[in-house]
Amino acid sequence: MNANSDKGAIVIEAALETMPSVPGVYRMIDAKGDAVYVGKARNLKQRVKAYVQDRRLSERLRRMVSDTESVEIVTTHTEAEALLLEANLIKRLKPKYNIVLRDDKSFPWLVMGEDHPYPQVSKHRGAQIRKGSYWGPFASAWAVNQTVTAMQRVFLLRSCADTVFASRTRPCLLFQIKRCSAPCVGRVAPDEYAKLVKQAKSFLAGKSGDVQQELAAEMEEAARSLNFERAAAVRDRLRGLTFVQGNSVVNPASLSNADVIAAWQTAGRTCVQVFFVRGGHNNGNRPFFPVHTKSEEIPEVLAAFIAQFYDDKPPPPLLLLNEQLPEVELIAEALSLKAPYKVEIVCPQRGEKRDVVLHAEVNARQALERKLAESTAQAKLLEGVAKLFNLAASPERIEVYDNSHIMGANPYGVMIVAGAAGFDKSAYRKFGIRGPITPGDDFAMMREVLQRRFSRALKEQADGAALTDWPDLVLIDGGAGQLTAARDVMADLGVNDVKLVAIAKGPDRDAGREWLHTDGTVPFQLPPNDPVLYFLQRLRDEAHRFAITTHRAGRSTAIRRSELDEILGIGSARKRALLNHFGSARGVKMAGLADLEATPGISRETALRVYAHFHPGAQRENA
Structure with missing residues (x-):
């Protein structure tokens, strides 16, 4: 020792x-x-x-x-x-000596709301607090969107928000293209819509054969009654159901609710591929790359992955694996504690289930090969960045900053992070500009963002925390002015071990003619086909994309805030009741006192308060 x-x-x-x-x-x-x-x-x-x-x-x-x-x-x-x-x-x-699943992404679910006479089908992420039936998880937003489309095409269920539903006076485009039964304007009776909902739930539960037989009988009955228009509509739904049933890559008849999990290991790295099968339907697949030492073998990595993967989600009754696990009985017992049924873990050796596992294994191998190829290319680019800016070693963490606003309104600053593994989206940060700042002053916005980011890091260091997120290179979208603003902030904070670089487009703002500004050298350009230039452009463009997305989200939130939010005593429930009744904040503003009192859920006292807010003169008269 x-x-x-x-x-x-x-x-x-x-x-x-x-x-x-x-x-x-x-x-x-x-x-x-x-x-x-x-x-x-x-x-x-x-x-x-x-x-x-x-x-x-x-x-x-x-x-x-x-x-x-x-x-x-x-x-x-x-x-x-x-x-x-x-x-x-x-x-x-995330202890450094454990096998760690580094994945903070939530999985999307499909929810069928049960808090409305005509249930809505939609995509859902996050806590399942809304009253309704949840189906999933799905591997990606694309996979759940495909299922929502199937629900529209086969079962004609609505996907619009309740506020839109309440304000419709005529059918929308989805009704015209036979993707909705238009319950918003009474084109379908409540009992008929309830029947559609029941069929959709049967389909999602894996009873698509029963649904198909029911639709076929309904079509034949309509034809016998000479209701050929009805028969044609049901026929179209049958065709849609057949298309959906045959559209999955992994959709074996022997699987109803299961996860197919396969791991592949190369060069000390492991990829775990997960296929989600629910109700006999393939809900998509996703690769994962657990962090571990090179000495860890697949069984140990797979065991740690499964325990962590189901920490925040319910396991299905069956897990199909490509490797036998150590302590498999203990893991199955632990997962069974999280579910209202017994969980079985199987490593099939033959038959249809083995074929599915092998398919997942091939996907794991291909995903790992792509990951390794990307890592090799990324390492060469980081070496090029280190050489270009005279860094002591390849940067492990690059932070890129950008701002976004429209004429000074809804200003936001953002930080994105990149390293050896590519973009680290879990480390991205948004900064709502607090000011006071002259509208449109990009230099002041940049100073505020850097001040807040690095002063907080220094405070955490003073409190004894390790600086695990300290950058080796800071890249700023801008020219000499932005570089000067950043340099001043760093000098004020006493930070002198971070390389600052500003990347600015040329006078014609042509991509490929960017000017690079950094201390110790005059501004310079790289050849238009230089791989390092492409890499820096990607970093800058990703920061710009994130800044624009953040700004738009903030602007949408501001737009959604109406004058009703300014009225004392009007919470979300009363606001929703008013908007559902009048269709818009403008409709509420134009309404008379009697109309406001007639709104469901609005008392006379509340109606008087709303009316007085929009008609202050009338308030004095009534007083």
């Missing part, structure tokens, strides 16, 4: 003196108070004791022991509960 390992072993031995022999989770804490390793055990004392036996440990665990300054434990009733807690802590704390 080296001296550091001895110190860590002494800390662990001291913790063992009071450690119970029960199931639980242990955390190894370093000098900065961060968790460097999280593990679970059936017997905490027996498991943690293994870390003082240095010769039996891998190099990774020896380094972990040397970093350990304290040990914290949480006891649980069973080992399965310990496994769930371990996965939750690893995903939240």
Whole structure:
């Protein structure tokens, strides 16, 4: 043992003196108070004791022991509960010696609202607080959009918002192209629409065969009654259902609700490909790239991935894998605790299920090959950036800043981040400009953004936090003026170890003729076909895209705020009631007192308050 390992072993031995022999989770804490390793055990004392036996440990665990300054434990009733807690802590704390699934993206779901007489079908992300039936998850927004389109085409369900539904006076385009039954204007009876909703739920639950038989019988009945227009409409729905049923890549008849998970490993990197099958339909697939050391084998990576992947989402009844897992019974037991049914984990060896797993494995291999190719190209570009700007090494973190506004209105600044793995979208940041700033003063906006970003980082450092997000290069969209503004902010903060570069388009604003401004050299240009120039343009364009998107979102929020928000006592429910009744804030403003009192959900007192806000003279007269 080296001296550091001895110190860590002494800390662990001291913790063992009071450690119970029960199931639980242990955390190894370093000098900065961060968790460097999280593990679970059936017997905490027996498991943690293994870390003082240095010769039996891998190099990774020896380094972990040397970093350990304290040990914290949480006891649980069973080992399965310990496994769930371990996965939750690893995903939240991201310890550097664990296998970590770094993916913060939420999965989209399809929701059929049940808080309206005519349920709406729509895409949903986030907490499932709305009353309704949820179906999913789906691998991507594209996959759920395809299903929404199928719901419109086959079952003619509405997808419009409730406010739009309430204000319609004639059918919209979706009715004209046979994608909606137009319940907003009474083109379908409530019981008939309820029947469509019931058929849609049966389809989503995997009973598409029953739906197909029901539609076929309905078409034949209409034809026998000589209602050929009705028969043709049902025929079109049948054709749409047949198209949807045959449109999936992975859609085996033997699978109803399952996740197909396959891992592939090359050059110390692992890709885990997940296919979602729900109700017999393929809901799409997504690749994941867990962070781990090169010594970790596929079974260990796959086991850690599954535990963390289902930490915040319900597992299906069946998981199909391409590798046998260690402690597979324990993992299945832990997942079953999260679901109202037993979860089975299977590694099929033959038949249709094996074919599906092999298909997922091929997708995992291809995704990993693309990732490795991109990483190699990215590494060469970062080397080129380091050489161009005389950096000591390839930059691990590049931050790019940009602003967006329209004539000074709704100003926002943004920061995007790029590194060896490409764009790190989880590190993107938005800055609503607080001011006071002269409208359109881009220099002042840039100064505020940099001041807020770096002063906060320095404060966190002063409080003892590690500077894990300190940039090696800061790229600013602009010219010499923006560079000067950035330099002044950094000088005021005492930051002198970050390279500042401004990238500005030429007088004609032609891409490929950008001027680069940085300290220590005169402004210069790169050849139009230089790969490093393309890379810098991509960084600048991504920052510009994010700035525009952020500005538009902020502007839309401001536009959605109406004068009704300024009336004391008018909350979201009353505002919705008024807008649904009158169609717009202008309609509310033009309404008479009697009309306001007749609005469902609006009392006389509230009507008087609304009327007085828009007619202050009338308020005095009534008073």
